[in-house]
Amino acid sequence: MLRNRFTGAPVQIFPGEREIPLKILIADDSEAVRQRLSEMLSEIAGVQVVGEACDMVDALELFEKSGPDAVILDIRMPRGGGIEALRRIKGKCPRTRVLILTNYPCSQYRNKCLQEGADYFFDKSNEFMDVVGVIEGLLSASG
Numbered sequence: 001m002l003r004n005r006f007t008g009a010p011v012q013i014f015p016g017e018r019e020i021p022l023k024i025l026i027a028d029d030s031e032a033v034r035q036r037l038s039e040m041l042s043e044i045a046g047v048q049v050v051g052e053a054c055d056m057v058d059a060l061e062l063f064e065k066s067g068p069d070a071v072i073l074d075i076r077m078p079r080g081g082g083i084e085a086l087r088r089i090k091g092k093c094p095r096t097r098v099l100i101l102t103n104y105p106c107s108q109y110r111n112k113c114l115q116e117g118a119d120y121f122f123d124k125s126n127e128f129m130d131v132v133g134v135i136e137g138l139l140s141a142s143g
Contacts, residue, residue, distance in 0.1 A: 021048035022139045025068040027059035027085065028101070029077045033124070037072060040132050046139050056080030063089055070097040070138060072131060075104055083112060090117035097138055099131055
């Protein structure tokens with residue numbers, strides 16, 4: 001049975017809804033960004049945040065351990081960047097959905113990320129909330 005991460009209350013799954021949680025990994029060097037994303041995504045029934053990483057090395061380690069369905073990656077992180085993490089994640093598990101969320105939305109980064117297999121590319125300043133909509137879409141598409 002799914003439970004609300006904050007209250008522990010059971011979350012009812014209705015017929016046709018996904019019974020296995022959609023597992024999400026968040027990798028961003030900003031604790032505030034990780035916390036906000038985790039809070040927003042945890043409010044969605046059927047979504048489970050399985051880990052938060054502040055750098056590329058931790059992100060890849062958590063990816064191996066948790067086997068997420070989707071990863072939200074920042075481009076610039078300590079100990080390696082999001083593009084390298086993207087490359088490794090897609091090389092290991094091409095079906096994992098990768099959402100890039102960055103403060104550097106220039107076309108060069110966008111093109112490189114899409115070339116490396118990113119499924120989505122968002123500007124943190126203008127498209128932060130769009131991440132929630134994509135995760136909800138992935139949830140309904142997989143249910």
